[in-house]
Amino acid sequence: MTESLVPNFSILLVDDEPAWLRSVSLTLARAGVNNILTCSDSREVPEILAGGRVKLVLLDLTMPHVTGEALLTMISEQHPEILTIVVSGMNQIETAVRCMKLGAFEYFVKTVEEDRLVTGVLRAIRMLELERENQAISDRILSNQLRHPEAFVNIVTADRAMLGIFSYIEAVAVSRQPLLITGESGAGKELVARAVHCLSGNNGPLVAVNVAGLDDTVFADTLFGHVRGAYTGAEQARRGMIEEATDGTLFLDEIGDLSIPSQVKLLRLLQEGEYFPLGSDRPKRLKARVIVATHRDLRAKEAAGEFRRDLYYRLRTHQVQMPPLRERAGDIPLLLDFFLAEAAESLGKRKPTPPKELAQLLATYSFPGNIRELRAMVYDAVSVHRERILSLDTFIKAIGSARDKAPEVSTPDRNVFSGLERLPTFSEAAELLVTEAMARSGGNQTIAARLLCISQPALSKRLSSRS
DSSP states (O other): OOOOOSSSSEEEEEOSOHHHHHHHHHHHHHTTOOOEEEESOGGGHHHHHHTSOEEEEEEOSOOSSSOHHHHHHHHHHHOTTSEEEEEESOOOHHHHHHHHHTTOSEEEETTSOHHHHHHHHHHHHHHHHHHHHHHHHHHHHHHTOOSOGGGGTTSOOOOHHHHHHHHHHHHHTTOSSOEEEEOOTTSSHHHHHHHHHHHHOOOSOEEEEEOTTOOHHHHHHHHHEEOTTSSTTOOSOEEOHHHHTTTSEEEEEOGGGOOHHHHHHHHHHHHHSEEOOBTOOSOEEOOSEEEEEESSOHHHHHHTTSSOHHHHHHHTTEEEEOOOGGGGGGGHHHHHHHHHHHHHHHHTOOOOBOOTTHHHHHHTSOOTTHHHHHHHHHHHHHHTOOSSBOOSHHHHHHHHHHHHHSOOOOOSOOOTTTTOSSOOOHHHHHHHHHHHHHHHTTTOHHHHHHHHTSOHHHHHHHHHHHO
8 A cells, every 4th residue: 555645745954965865765665754855955946846846944054055945035035935944063042033034934053952842743734724724715715616516415405504513614624734523413424524634645554443441542542443462361463543544544433532631642642743562662653544423521621620631722723513414404495305215225115205294393302412323313204104105203303202202491481471471361361372382383284283292273263263
């Protein structure tokens, strides 16, 4: 398998000393940076930059033919989109200040520790990637068109907010930064993760891990793997999920349930881009895009001290908030039709015809379980279906049962009439209830009557008495 290039633009090292070029190339490669070009003749730099692949230059100052300062000036004037890091043998404040004024992003002395140089390069890469991603987001929003609608074929929607999310996903899919997907259970977070993986261009697999309930040791073993003899019972070495996801995507679901020690491990993985299998003192590189999801309110957990602030801000570089089904009720007819066809095929039946009142009935329900709950309702109804027209009864029972089991809303005063200067009469209150039920049911008397727990003839008689 061909190794993917990181970053997705080239980094040019310019120095007349081949030994330095080899040394820095190896140092960056150990840090996971392998898209590197080298040049030992400064006269060739303009032609290399004209190719458009280079976005970051590491530049020596003291070179024959064309000096580093001359190249720095040329890059600043002709290629302002390129960042330049000066790596010089001269430890002089005046020289460093002059280079920064000429447009250098960083200035390092060659004798500096390798870790500091690598950190500077990684910081420059991250800035360039974020600039590109922000531009891509702006372009997608302005164009209001999807370039790869096929990536979202498994997400059934015509909702404008969802289409906006699709545009955002297209823009950040190729990023190497983490993506945080939040939303209620059953809202479709894993489908979004799969769409991002599809658009990422990564040729490795999507590896999904539900981390809810994993203690610190199991979490580390699951993600990092272990070497033989790492602990009692570890008779064979085992690859962790990170390694299984090489050149692909690692999807960690229910990230809000991680313990603090596990959060620390995840933070280090994201910051350093490396990890240690249990029992090993040799680090391995993270070579996968990390996507995390949760139905928890991470901001609230962070404020309560239950989620590390540094990890929270590291994860939310890119964030998608999935709306609940009750906020995209217009999608219910589409989802209903999709799940009816899926359930019929799965159960070996003909696709039943839904009664015209069904979509309106479902629109009156809040769906705490979201799309997953709707799917379960449809499968249950199709499984007992016998006639050509699908029965409403199964859905009515499911909705009624769910409402009966719903927790009581804890409010200081649940009396809707409390505080009113004048109480409505029975007739006025009944009129308000009928009006609201008819509005929620889209004018369908059958559905409105069920909401009011009265018969349809009784509702019809009351409506007739209005005129």
